[in-house]
Amino acid sequence: MSAEFGVERAEMLLREWTSNESLVKHGLAVACCTEGYGVREAARLGLHDEEAARFAELYRCAGLLHDFDYDRHPTPQEHPFVGVTFLREQGWPEEILHAILAHADYSGVVPETHLDKALFASDELAGFLTACALVKPRKAIAEVEIASVKKKMKDKAFARAVKREDITRGAELLGIPVEEHIGNCLRAMQEHAAELGLVGVTG
Numbered sequence: 001m002s003a004e005f006g007v008e009r010a011e012m013l014l015r016e017w018t019s020n021e022s023l024v025k026h027g028l029a030v031a032c033c034t035e036g037y038g039v040r041e042a043a044r045l046g047l048h049d050e051e052a053a054r055f056a057e058l059y060r061c062a063g064l065l066h067d068f069d070y071d072r073h074p075t076p077q078e079h080p081f082v083g084v085t086f087l088r089e090q091g092w093p094e095e096i097l098h099a100i101l102a103h104a105d106y107s108g109v110v111p112e113t114h115l116d117k118a119l120f121a122s123d124e125l126a127g128f129l130t131a132c133a134l135v136k137p138r139k140a141i142a143e144v145e146i147a148s149v150k151k152k153m154k155d156k157a158f159a160r161a162v163k164r165e166d167i168t169r170g171a172e173l174l175g176i177p178v179e180e181h182i183g184n185c186l187r188a189m190q191e192h193a194a195e196l197g198l199v200g201v202t203g
């Protein structure tokens with residue numbers, strides 16, 4: 001992927017199209033999770049150095065861009081189709097566009113590639129983990145543990161907008177237990193706590 005279509009450009013587009021700061025944070029959080037899966041998959045494929053870095057970057061871009069048109073075009077008639085058309089005109093890699101289409105279950109595009117699955121699996125979970133962090137005493141993602149996330153998934157009143165079945169289906173698509181999926185995304189978000197605004201309050 002050329003620099004023109006790299007993570008910086010993707011983050012710029014996300015910020016340019018999104019005035020809602022929590023939606024920007026959502027894009028960043030999903031990007032941390034998908035990037036983590038990209039790093040893991042690159043290692044599994046035996047990629048090294050620049051090739052591995054480019055591969056992970058592709059995953060991060062998909063996370064950053066999956067909802068970049070949502071603020072301007074939130075209806076299911078437009079999102080993510082308007083964004084994908086724009087990105088295609090700009091020349092972004094088709095792998096990213098396919099993953100963005102597949103993350104919307106009403107698009108008619110089903111998750112096929114590992115990137116598609118990683119994005120689908122990370123989308124709802126990233127939001128859920130953020131919600132889990134915000135009810136902790138210090139509102140820090142570092143305070144969140146896998147067991148408490150699983151418990152909260154059963155609590156229907158908690159973060160009710162998050163579709164639990166998308167989280168479990170995502171783990172199934174990736175072929176890993178849901179605990180492992182939660183652990184992967186939790187670690188990824190903990191490593192990027194500062195940029196996600198989830199370091200927590202002091203005192």
Ligand SMILES: [Fe+2]
Nearest residue numbers: 030066067123
């Ligand atoms: Fe999303």
